[in-house]
Amino acid sequence: MSERARRFRLIADGSDPTLRELAQKLSGEDGFELVREPEVGMVMMRATDIVEGIPFNLGEVLVTQAEVEVGGKRGWFMVMGRNARRALDGAIIDAAAEASHPMWEEAEKALLADREAMARRRRREWGEIMKTKVDFEEV
Numbered sequence: 001m002s003e004r005a006r007r008f009r010l011i012a013d014g015s016d017p018t019l020r021e022l023a024q025k026l027s028g029e030d031g032f033e034l035v036r037e038p039e040v041g042m043v044m045m046r047a048t049d050i051v052e053g054i055p056f057n058l059g060e061v062l063v064t065q066a067e068v069e070v071g072g073k074r075g076w077f078m079v080m081g082r083n084a085r086r087a088l089d090g091a092i093i094d095a096a097a098e099a100s101h102p103m104w105e106e107a108e109k110a111l112l113a114d115r116e117a118m119a120r121r122r123r124r125e126w127g128e129i130m131k132t133k134v135d136f137e138e139v
Helices: 003-013 016-027 084-098 104-130
Strands: 033-048 055-070 073-080
Touching: 003 073, 003 084, 003 104, 016 084, 016 104, 033 084, 055 084, 073 084, 084 104
Parallel strands: none
Antiparallel strands: 033 055, 055 073
């Protein structure tokens, strides 16, 4: 996985409040320019057949995308659904990373903390679900 793909996944895992806070801090700095306002569109979602490993088009999905520039570097982000705020926040954070903005390290730490909190929450929820598991095997 490329560094940018890893970063996109990290931003996508961020909570809305974290993305909003980071984007507000970053966009308060000089030099951030909106290249493409958040816009809604459709993209083809691809999936892979789990038996034969063959990719196929699952269908179109609604997405929102935005693009921002800082220091000559562009940041871009796309989210599923109609969510202009999240698309713009993600693009601001991506632009900061692309431009090696001094606040990127702080942003990355906050996003990693969000990811870990989500993983803990999922483990806790899975533990609760597993308590209800019924074993139908006879001995």
